[in-house]
Amino acid sequence: xxxxxxxxxxxxxxxxxxxxxxxxxxxxxxxxxxxxxxxxxxxxxxxxxxxxxxxxxxxxxxxxxxxxxxxxxxxxxxxxxxxxxxxxxxxxxxxxxxxxxxxxxxxxxxxxxxxxxxxxxxxxxxxxxxxxxxxxxxxxxxxxxxxxxxxxxxxxxxxxxxxxxxxxxxxxxxxxxxxxxxxxxxxxxxxxxxxxxxxxxxxxxxxxxxxxxxxxxxxxxxxxxxxxxxxxxxxxxxxxxxxxxxxxxxxxxxxxxxxxxxxxxxxxxxxxxxxxxxxxxxxxxxxxxxxxxxxxxxxxxxxxxxxxxxxxxxxxxxxxxxxxxxxxxxxxxxxxxxxxxx
Numbered sequence: 402x403x404x405x406x407x408x409x410x411x412x413x414x415x416x417x418x419x420x421x422x423x424x425x426x427x428x429x430x431x432x433x434x435x436x437x438x439x440x441x442x443x444x445x446x447x448x449x450x451x452x453x454x455x456x457x458x459x460x461x462x463x464x465x466x467x468x469x470x471x472x473x474x475x476x477x478x479x480x481x482x483x484x485x486x487x488x489x490x491x492x493x494x495x496x497x498x499x500x501x502x503x504x505x506x507x508x509x510x511x512x513x514x515x516x517x518x519x520x521x522x523x524x525x526x527x528x529x530x531x532x533x534x535x536x537x538x539x540x541x542x543x544x545x546x547x548x549x550x551x552x553x554x555x556x557x558x559x560x561x562x563x564x565x566x567x568x569x570x571x572x573x574x575x576x577x578x579x580x581x582x583x584x585x586x587x588x589x590x591x592x593x594x595x596x597x598x599x600x601x602x603x604x605x606x607x608x609x610x611x612x613x614x615x616x617x618x619x620x621x622x623x624x625x626x627x628x629x630x631x632x633x634x635x636x637x638x639x640x641x642x643x644x645x646x647x648x649x650x651x652x653x654x655x656x657x658x659x660x661x662x663x664x665x666x667x668x669x670x671x672x673x674x675x676x677x678x679x680x681x682x683x684x685x686x687x688x689x690x691x692x693x694x695x696x697x698x699x700x701x702x703x704x705x706x707x708x709x710x711x712x713x714x715x716x717x718x719x720x721x722x723x724x725x726x727x728x729x730x731x732x733x734x735x736x737x738x739x740x741x742x743x
Contacts (some may be wrong), residue, residue, distance in 0.1 A: 404518035405715035405732075408459045410449045413716045424522040427660040429473030431482065431523055432736035434537040436516045437465030438722040438730045439545065440570060440636070441659055442509065446719050452663050454510065464508040466516035467540025469737050473525050479737040481540040483527040483689060484508035484515070500551070500686040506676040507684075517715055519734060529689045532697050537737040538709075539702040542571070542729065546696060547688035548657065549575035553583055554628040555680040556655040564667055567591045567644050568635030568658055569601040569609065571705050571729045575650035576632050578700045579688060581605045589628065600705075600728055612643060619647040628652060636660045641667040650675045657682030705729040 404418045412568060412709050424430050442462050444451045464484035470476050486506040487499035494502050509515025531540045549572050564585045566576045569592035580588050590601035590609040598609035609620050619628060627649030636658030644654050645667050654677055656665070672679075696702050707727030710718035712734050722730040735741075 402519035403712055404461050404514075405463075405712060406459045406461050407445060407456065409428045409456060411446060413446065413462075413719055415713055415715055418518070421522050422522055424472060427526075428470040428522045428524050429475065429528060431468035431480070431521055431528075432471055432741055433466055433468045433516050433519060433521065433734045434479065434511045434540040435467050436463040436732045437538075437545065437550075437571075438463075438540045438732070439465055440572070443719070443723055444659060444661065447723055448661055451659060455591075458512065460509060460512070461514035461517050462509040463516035463732070464510075465541045465544040466508075467531065467537050467737065468516075468521075468523075469544075469735075469741060470528060471520075471741065473528075475525075475528050475530055478693075479531040479537065479540060480528040481531055481543045481689060481693070482508075482516070482523055483529070483537065483718060484528065485684060486513075498686060500684045501728040504528060517712065517732060520695050521725055529693060531710070531737075532693065535693070535696055536703055537733070538706050541731060542702040542705060543689060543692045543696060544685070545572045545729075546575050546579070546692040546700065546702065547685035548572050548682070549579045550688045550691055550695075551685040552576055552632050552634065552655050552657045552682045553579045555682055556586060556632055557653050558583050561586040562629035563589065564588045565621055565644065565647050566601070566606070567615075567631065567633045567640045569594075569597040569606075570634065570725075571655070573597075573632075574600050574604045574705065574728070575603055575700065576634060577604050578607050580630075580632070582695060582699050585630075587622075589619060589622070591640075592613050594725060596726075597728065612639060615643055616646045617633070623649070628736055631655070632657065632660050634658050641665060645675075645677065646670050648675060648677055653678045653680065655682055706731055709733045
């Protein structure tokens with residue numbers, strides 16, 4: 402099979418590798434169809450890791466993906482794949498917080514190869530059959546939609562609330578739509594890139610501002626009060642500062658952006674005076690059923706895809722994603738609706 406393996410910063414090599422062996426009991430062989438390139442993938446590609454986690458050995462990236470099950474209970478069906486393999490037995494998994502499992506294995510991180518390859522094996526319980534109306538690309542984008550669902554859930558959004566999303570990359574745009582679907586009164590977005598502000602507006606944001614104009618505009622739009630909920634998805638201190646400055650007293654701030662460095666900071670005095678509550682967004686947690694329902698009825702995932710590349714051009718796909726000229730870049734490996742071959 403063909404696989405794209407990351408050897409170091411900017412060093413993604415496409416080459417032939419052995420096919421995976423027979424899947425163990427409870428696992429299925431999958432033929433990968435579509436893989437989305439995430440901001441965290443770009444951290445591995447451009448920074449050589451995330452926080453204290455570094456590339457210690459070559460790894461196949463890719464955790465946003467869909468596939469066709471070749472074996473197992475879903476054989477012959479297209480599936481979306483939850484990329485996180487939790488232990489299911491620890492004190493965090495047992496009550497339903499698998500995203501906090503301290504021994505979780507995550508596709509494309511550490512020693513667990515991800516989806517930028519033609520075939521892989523994966524646990525059956527992490528496979529979610531795709532409805533006919535969802536494309537292969539949409540199946541891959543259910544993972545970032547799940548992160549948006551989890552972030553909005555942690556924000557404790559109340560019906561009619563004013564919501565601010567800081568960072569209108571793909572997950573930010575999806576958070577705008579999830580907030581709207583969750584009953585938000587008004588949803589505002591902040592984003593430095595004009596084309597992503599336009600995407601946020603088309604996706605339901607009542608207004609989308611540059612970082613320079615955002616705080617004054619939000620204070621004006623809310624008659625000096627500030628927003629009830631702020632969801633930060635940019636990964637910079639400036640984005641957190643914006644969320645803190647725009648939040649009303651007593652607001653809740655969900656921090657979901659991944660910084661390039663080990664630390665994030667904000668103006669503690671402002672946050673303390675306002676009595677803000679912060680929630681850290683750790684990936685997602687059991688969101689696929691709702692993500693599939695939203696994507697089948699309310700949220701169009703395909704419109705976020707602005708660039709598609711074959712597996713042979715995976716390095717070009719990463720370079721394109723790093724330039725951020727569009728919204729979502731995907732690597733299209735095969736057509737999930739076509740008969741399997743090879």
